[in-house]
Amino acid sequence: MPTRVMHLDVDAFFASVEQLRDPRLRNKPVAVGNGVVASPSYEARARGVTTAMPLHQALRICPELIVLDGRQEVYRCFTEAIWEIGRRYAPAMETFLDEAFADFSGTEHVYPDLLDLGARIRKEVRDEVGLPITVGIAKNRMISKLAAKTVKPDGLREIREGEEEAFLLPLPIGKIAGMGPKTTELFHDMNIRTIAEFRTIPLATLVAMLGKVGASLYERARGQDSRPIHEREIPRQISRETSLEKATADRGELEGVLFYLVDRAIRAIRKMGLKTRTMRIRLRYSDGEDNETSLSFPPTAFDEDLQPLARKLLWKLYTRRVTVRFVGTGFSGFEAGDGQLELFTDESLARFHAAVDAVRDKFGHGAIVAGRAIELLNRLPHDAHGFVLRTPSLTK
């Protein structure tokens, strides 16, 4: 269990990179996104543009907004440069696209003052990479991340041993790692709004309401978060693709295949404890023409968020009266999920996901298939591992 954690968070990441690379964009309201705002610059924020806002709304409130498509590979280069600076000091780091956790447990003799180190790292990142980062320091992941959130942008903060209670108690319950919007609503209905109020609920009650999730929220509300920080390979992309046995122009069938592929990819993403921010769809027509398009969105690991977006992308892409013989989807722009708990946006939905995953683990992916993918059950052969796809695809 870590005892000294530093959270590093790049401020307005995508927009900051774009403004750094193109001086003409500096001091202008910029938003990176496609369909919705994935990353607004501070100038755009000042005008009321927020992350997850639909772009048409953003343009209404800020007509001068400059909208750019995301460029994951470019952003990745910048963060790798930032995390390299962190690695000069941190024995272990867990890195994502625009945030990282550094574990300094046991380094008291080398780095007695993590606040001083945090300032040094912030300076070096600004000097060498040109990007602003905010740093939060505390005894575990959850509190270090919360500390950083309170002082963004361009901030630095440390919650010392013994200060956790005073810091956490007044915070709204939505700040508890793993407390999703629908669970938050549930407690708001019970007039529980702050962590102090949430802590009046006994453990037995939380478990009865939410099962294992309830037990974890109980601990997290008390500032306990034993999730380790470890180096791990975060893939650049997780994709699933297939050739179709028989090329088709049937909209229902194409949607079904796509939803199935999205389903499989997002399950892999959830299993890795990640959320994704970019989806790419690819089609190959029977005459060999290849088309692809992508979309950025606020971080998510939910099918319910992604299926409507996948549908939208598919119909944007599929514009020819020619049959399709290949469908593919890929996800990138990963960031830390807040652990499995983050998936549970409401009790029934949470149990549904947990149950589906458990059944799939036991009986194979084809055992339960959601939504439009059910149509495929009648059209494609399947075995214990799910539908038989023409070409297996690999996580890149």
Add this chain to the structure above:
Amino acid sequence: MTEILIGSAGWSYKDWAGIVYPKPLPKGFDELAYLAQFVDCIEINSSFYRPPTAAMGEAWARRTPDRLVFTAKVWERLTHDREPFSDADAKLYLQGITPLVRAGKLGALLFQYPWSFENTPAARDRVERAADALRGWAPLAIELRHSSWLNALDFLRGLNLNFCNIDQPPSSTSITGTRIVTGPVGYVRFHGRNAKAWFAPSGRGDKYDYLYSREELRAWEEAIREMEAEKLFVILNNHFQGKGMANAFMLMRALGKERRPPPDTLRALYPDVLP
């Protein structure tokens, strides 16, 4: 939307007794804690004259509510002295600032340069060196009064220095009334427009003896709403007899940010602007 924080430059003024503060002051009265009830932010001015100690920094953090944000003037050793400052000087200054940073209560460090400090290569080197010494601890803001710096905004942006706009009596060489934003933190300081005292060698108190009228503040209200910063500090430095605080309340009311009604003693002295 922009987070607008309105507050006072300093809090320890003898002439505030009976105006901003009660008179007589009750035993153990804490001026800082009292003032913090009314404002979003407080600019620490004493740090310009001498580096605060860690104990002072800790006390400031402890005596104010969690939501209260400080900005702090940088020690004049780093900005005004001809003799270049040392790393030890910067470290000494940071010792007092660190407790505020740790507590998440330092919104900006303000470098203030004299009105005569012109934009020259040597001056830019000095600015760069000073910024470098404190970079990483908090957003850095800079108050440059000489008009030649208006040609150096890209230079300031390049150093991630947030421009501090001022309102002071107009002069041919001084910057005043600008609404410039060069980073995510915006800053405006109101010094008052007492031109007679400003340009004459009179007592300090007179220099800041000015009460902005409603009309004068109305123009600023609009500017404050339009400045494109993520956080905007609005500091009233026309502290003479609490006039800055009266103006602070006027701005808070106009922008819908009044936390509590002004003290009765302040309203009694300025009934026209604080009905």
